[in-house]
Amino acid sequence: MSNISYRLPQEIRLTGEFPGPRSAELAERRAKVVPGGVASSVPVYAADADGGVIVDVDGNSFADLGSGIAVTSVGASAPKVVEAVQDAASHFTHTCFMVTPYEGYVAVAEKLAEVTPGDFEKRSVLFNSGAEAVENAVKVARAATGRNAVVVFDHAYHGRTNLTMALTAKAAPYKRGFGPFASEVYRVPMSYPYREPAEIDGKEAAERAILQIEKQIGGQDVAAILIEPIQGEGGFIVPAEGFLPRLAEWARENGVVFIADEVQAGFCRTGKWFAVDHEGVEPDLVTLAKGIAGGMPLSAVTGRADLLDAVGPGGLGGTYGGNPVACAAALASIETMEEWNLNERATAIEKAIRGAIEPLVTESDIVGEVRGRGAMMAIEFVADSDSKTPHPSAAKDVAAYCLERGVAILTCGTYGNIVRLLPPLTISDELLDEALNILVEGIRSV
Structure with a gap:
């Protein structure tokens, strides 16, 4: 990275006693x-x-080699992010967008409409954490479709709130002792190429999941399919080629909202703006967080305007959602990703x-x-x-x-x-x- 000047020496240096x-x-x-x-x-x-x-x-x-779990993609003190945070905080740290709105929130939504996949009219709503984004994407899908069932996958991780714990596959340490969990969540097999019991391609793995959805739930009752294009906590599982496109195709055919959870994989982490870009998949909704704002707490649900507009006034939001300082950091972080x-x-x-x-x-x-x-x-x-x-x-x-x-x-x-x-x-x-x-x-x- 010859075009970057670092503030700290980029070296491993140990003083001896560990921990000190x-x-x-x-x-x-x-x-x-x-x-x-x-x-x-x-x-x-x-x-x-x-x-x-x-x-x-x-x-x-x-x-x-952890980036605060994929958060500090542009570094933990990227110059433009630091400058943007300092400037924003010198004006105001909070007004609540639902009370007195401000330009930064609008500018972030405009930028997300530009960089996220899909050439269609989009809307964005901003929150604080990845779990909040996922939970609100499910809310939007249910409101827009009038259906309740949500399909998730083996090895999935989606958060620590009650609903997102239900969406998450792994019991310990995330779920054990915290139930009962939200209902109408159904789990189907993931494409895990290394651990498939027999050789199976991505489309075949998708048909396996689809068959289970149709037989055990019924496509007409599914509000959303929620999937990490590359699973995070579950083991960085990359589904076989063709898996995601076939699921997205089935969702469109059945009026099901296809939600890509890009909380960990998004914002240049995989060599594309978003992991779904590797196979040209255009989700109806995409959940975003982690790398979005250079370490400041910010998340988003971005997607089709008709879906997000299906929620009535006051149905989406939160006191700190789209905090002005975090919005400034996000704009600077995305600018840094583009520039570098x-x-x-x-x-x-x-x-x-x-x-x-x-x-x-x-x-x-x-x-x-x-x-x-x-x-x-x-x-x-x-x-x-x-x-x-x-x-x-x-x-x-x-x-x-x-x-x-x-x-x-x-x-x-x-x-x-x-x-x-x-x-x-x-x-x-x-x-x-x-x-x-x-x-x-x-x-x-x-």
């Missing part, structure tokens, strides 16, 4: 006031971050990750598959390549190895056996290569 004394002190303070249900994967406390590094309170500098051509950068990151990790599929019996798109890549660990038995301890051990050597990475997956790589799109080539070398060493050590 200040992080340990903060951990003690935290234990007295923060519940254990709020868990952190890294035992150090951040003091600064820029480009591809996070610096902790003890002066350690870590290579960031971060779609192309995500593609280059994928090439680097595949070049470093894919040789281990044949070299190591525990690396089952390397998959993903752009800077949304995953390594699936298995006990052996023949049985494909999930190997969660390998993923955990690799993550721990990397962290001790200055590389922060995340795990995920229904079986807990996935290392996911989500570097900031602004990470330097040199830092990325160094981090990947440590990751390779970690895999070999396990």
Whole structure:
């Protein structure tokens, strides 16, 4: 990324003690006031971050391969985002768009109409989190169709509210003990190429799901199909080619709203503006968050005007939805993505990750598959390549190895056996290569 000037040195730097004394002190303070249900994967406390590094309170500098779970795609302190936030906050931090509206909300909606897939009239409503966006997309679909049933998929993750927990597949830690959940949610098989019981292409996998929908629910009763084009927490599962287009086609034929949950995959993360762009799918509604605003809390539902206009006045909104400072950050973040051509950068990151990790599929019996798109890549660990038995301890051990050597990475997956790589799109080539070398060493050590 030769066109980027960094505020902090883009290097791994470790002081020795891990975690350091200040992080340990903060951990003690935290234990007295923060519940254990709020868990952190890294035992150090951040003091600064820029480009591809996070610096902790003890002066350690870590290579960031998580981006705050795909949020800081433009970096954690991108200059245009920082400037926009400072300027917006100097005027007003809040008025509530539902009381006294402001231009920033309108400008974000205009920009989303431009960059999201589909050449049709669009509307956008802004919220704070991905879960809020998903929940409101379902509300819109139900209001517009007069139907109740929502179809979701195996391995899905959609949020932590009551409805989005029902939409989410994985029980622990997201759902266990929190029920009962919202009703009229139906789960069907996902296309998971690595774990299909027999060879099956994307269209065949879609027909399998469609048959279950038609037999167990009835197409005429389905309000929406909700799907992550690349599943996130479920394991960065990329469905086989043809799966998404066939589902979208069936939805159109049956008056069903097709909702693409692009909360994690959107905004240049996969080498396209949105993951559905890889197969030319045009969702009726798309849910957006994470990378949209450079780290500020903002989310959106964007889609067909007739669907969003079906909700009456006052039916959508929220006190903080489309906060003016977050809107300013979003406009600056999207401008940065365009100016730095971060779609192309995500593609280059994928090439680097595949070049470093894919040789281990044949070299190591525990690396089952390397998959993903752009800077949304995953390594699936298995006990052996023949049985494909999930190997969660390998993923955990690799993550721990990397962290001790200055590389922060995340795990995920229904079986807990996935290392996911989500570097900031602004990470330097040199830092990325160094981090990947440590990751390779970690895999070999396990």
